[in-house]
Amino acid sequence: xxTKPKLTAEQREFLTLVVRAAFxxxxxxxxEALQLKIAGCDASVAPVERIKLTVERWNDQLHxxxxxxxxxxxxxEGEEREIxxxxxxxxxxxxxxxxxxxxIADQIAAGDRSxxxxxxxxxxxxxxxxxxxxxxxxxxxxxxxxxxxxxxFIDRGLIGSSACMKEIRRQLWNSVFxxxxxxxxxxxxxxxxxxxxxxLGETGTGKGAAAAAIGRSGFIPFDDxxxxxxxxxxxxxIALNLSQFPEALIExxxxxxxxxxxxxxxADHQGVFARCSPCGSIFLDESGDVSIPxxxxxxxxxxxxxxxxxxxxxxxxxxxxxxxxxxxxxxxLRRSGQFRDDFxxxxxxxVITVPPLRQRIQEDxxxxxxxxxxxxxxxxxxxxxxxxxxxxSVLDVSPGKNYAWPGNVRELEQAVRRILLTxxxxxxxxxxxxxxxxxxxxxxxxxALDADALLSAYCALLYERHRTYEEVxxxxxxxxxxxxxxxxxxxxxxxxxxLTE
Numbered sequence: 380x381x382t383k384p385k386l387t388a389e390q391r392e393f394l395t396l397v398v399r400a401a402f403x404x405x406x407x408x409x410x411e412a413l414q415l416k417i418a419g420c421d422a423s424v425a426p427v428e429r430i431k432l433t434v435e436r437w438n439d440q441l442h443x444x445x446x447x448x449x450x451x452x453x454x455x456e457g458e459e460r461e462i463x464x465x466x467x468x469x470x471x472x473x474x475x476x477x478x479x480x481x482x483i484a485d486q487i488a489a490g491d492r493s494x495x496x497x498x499x500x501x502x503x504x505x506x507x508x509x510x511x512x513x514x515x516x517x518x519x520x521x522x523x524x525x526x527x528x529x530x531x532f533i534d535r536g537l538i539g540s541s542a543c544m545k546e547i548r549r550q551l552w553n554s555v556f557x558x559x560x561x562x563x564x565x566x567x568x569x570x571x572x573x574x575x576x577x578x579l580g581e582t583g584t585g586k587g588a589a590a591a592a593i594g595r596s597g598f599i600p601f602d603d604x605x606x607x608x609x610x611x612x613x614x615x616x617i618a619l620n621l622s623q624f625p626e627a628l629i630e631x632x633x634x635x636x637x638x639x640x641x642x643x644x645x646a647d648h649q650g651v652f653a654r655c656s657p658c659g660s661i662f663l664d665e666s667g668d669v670s671i672p673x674x675x676x677x678x679x680x681x682x683x684x685x686x687x688x689x690x691x692x693x694x695x696x697x698x699x700x701x702x703x704x705x706x707x708x709x710x711x712l713r714r715s716g717q718f719r720d721d722f723x724x725x726x727x728x729x730v731i732t733v734p735p736l737r738q739r740i741q742e743d744x745x746x747x748x749x750x751x752x753x754x755x756x757x758x759x760x761x762x763x764x765x766x767x768x769x770x771x772s773v774l775d776v777s778p779g780k781n782y783a784w785p786g787n788v789r790e791l792e793q794a795v796r797r798i799l800l801t802x803x804x805x806x807x808x809x810x811x812x813x814x815x816x817x818x819x820x821x822x823x824x825x826x827a828l829d830a831d832a833l834l835s836a837y838c839a840l841l842y843e844r845h846r847t848y849e850e851v852x853x854x855x856x857x858x859x860x861x862x863x864x865x866x867x868x869x870x871x872x873x874x875x876x877x878l879t880e
Contacts, residue, residue: 384454385459390440391462396416397465398462401466402561404549404552404558405552406534406545406548414433420432434473437473441470452509453510471505471509471523472526475498475523482494483531486613492611493608493611494607503516503517503520506520518568521599524601526556528595529555529556532591533552534548536589537585538749539746541738541740542743543738547589547734551593551731568598574729575701575727575728575729576593576729577705577729578702579732580704580733580734581706581735581787583736583787583789585787586733587662587704590660590662594659596612597658598658599612615658615659617661617662621665621666621669622665630676630689631689635688637689641690652695653688657698660700666705667705667706668705674718674719681725684698735787735817736750736784736787736790737818741827742825751770754791758799766799773804779806816840819833819836832869835865835866835869836869838855838866839865
């Protein structure tokens, strides 16, 4: 009986490193460190070059494996088989990564219609040649597509180099694949419908983009009869803003209604829970605005996974995933009884807070330029430095470098539009004043305020409350002229408007 080939110590070390990288969160610091080790370079090497070096080293190791006769995971046993299994998955994923990216672009262009997958036979053949069963090959082929979609929507939908945005991307990846993708692919790849996500954050921070990143990254099985995936990821995500519907119509939009259920119900209507596919997700935006009776009915759907249309008795099963969001202070809503505790506990499998724009800019001032560049690109089709510089120069003067951006990214988008039209933007100062406390707390928490800025912001906050310099001076143990100077200094940074007594 022929002896089965063995991995050399060098091969085991390299493949183990590859496997660790394959199962790491790509938005984590650990992943970057592992990528540098695999590439054999340091952080000064550009990301594109790192990928080239990684591919070269991997191909070299793969060639050595093939020369040693190791081309199929069934040729080795025990721990070595597990190492080789994961290494082969890494190999095949990267070999078809560009093809998956093109498939994503094609699917976005096609919309709800699931597009053909031209490279499926090559990928499945290679998986089977490496020793995977036909069933496992199809499952991994679909998981590769899911991984690539998740990376695409998280990376492109939530840009920014600030620490808080890096953390958001890491959390979103975990919300899709859990903290350990090995656990996900073994036990949970087809069971994620019971894991709800609750997104918190101020208005305009990008909760919708975060929800879409999760919702469009669910597992979608491959349909080998049609040579395409069972559903388009453009159709599998359904968003519903609950605050835009009157109380009488919310239940109809959620659960549907039967003809004659109420005045105006002239035909049967499908709600979002009926329209959502088993591999889809529903995004319930502004969930903090719904009434207690609606919360009770949503709780029943989340617990029992069944619902009935308004005016009907037949029960339908819901197998999708729920993502909810609110821009209101959740603890305050719960304390006042406006948001039921049991409803919260059914939504909080994962709770992610999307940071405000002011925090992002405090952590990394370049983030504002990145966002302006993206908005300019969307509006003009070109990321021209001249246009970006013009917008930034206007914003630096008014509303000022330390403007709190109460409307967050949504406000910034409109600010850019207004500057392109009028070359002016004054800011939303009515909304800024009540947010001085948040601005001050964010600065303290992030360590972004020096002593001078801290005193300026604190004096401005007290002045907004008490409206006299004398009272602020009494509370801070400073003289009146110093207080006035600090308040003027803070307002001069945040807005050109002159402060009067």
